[in-house]
Amino acid sequence: MKSYRKELWFDTKNRRELINITSEVQNCLRESGVKEGLLLVNAMHITSSVFINDDESGLHHDFEVWLEKLAPEKPYSQYEHNGFEDNADAHLKRTIMGREVVIAITEGKLDFGPWEQIFYGEFDGKRRKRVLVKIIGE
Numbered sequence: 618m619k620s621y622r623k624e625l626w627f628d629t630k631n632r633r634e635l636i637n638i639t640s641e642v643q644n645c646l647r648e649s650g651v652k653e654g655l656l657l658v659n660a661m662h663i664t665s666s667v668f669i670n671d672d673e674s675g676l677h678h679d680f681e682v683w684l685e686k687l688a689p690e691k692p693y694s695q696y697e698h699n700g701f702e703d704n705a706d707a708h709l710k711r712t713i714m715g716r717e718v719v720i721a722i723t724e725g726k727l728d729f730g731p732w733e734q735i736f737y738g739e740f741d742g743k744r745r746k747r748v749l750v751k752i753i754g755e
């Protein structure tokens with residue numbers, strides 16, 4: 618069995634950003650040489666997410682509005698967590714959007730449905746953060 622591990626780093630300009638990382642993950646899969654197996658991608662921080670959805674700008678706007686309704690960033694004082702930090706909303710948003718995705722690898726490719734794309738969801742950005750890619754198979 619082959620095993621592969623790589624960290625992908627991100628440094629966002631904004632507090633919140635959604636970044637399509639599908640091609641970077643595909644590069645990892647090529648590098649691994651795995652043809653049949655499983656691929657895991659997980660955020661290594663508790664204020665960012667990895668999830669699969671459509672790469673459509675209207676939907677991305679809808680995510681922002683929906684997440685702000687569920688866990689508004691401001692006022693910071695509404696959250697117990699915001700004693701020394703101001704990122705309670707980012708922890709909550711991350712929990713809703715998820716920590717990781719697992720994707721089947723078939724014949725050397727990500728075995729996706731027609732519109733599936735992998736996203737890094739940043740909710741407390743403007744600093745370097747990373748994602749883990751782990752691939753196992755043969």
Ligand code: ZN
Pocket residue numbers: 698702704705708
């Ligand atoms: Zn925090």
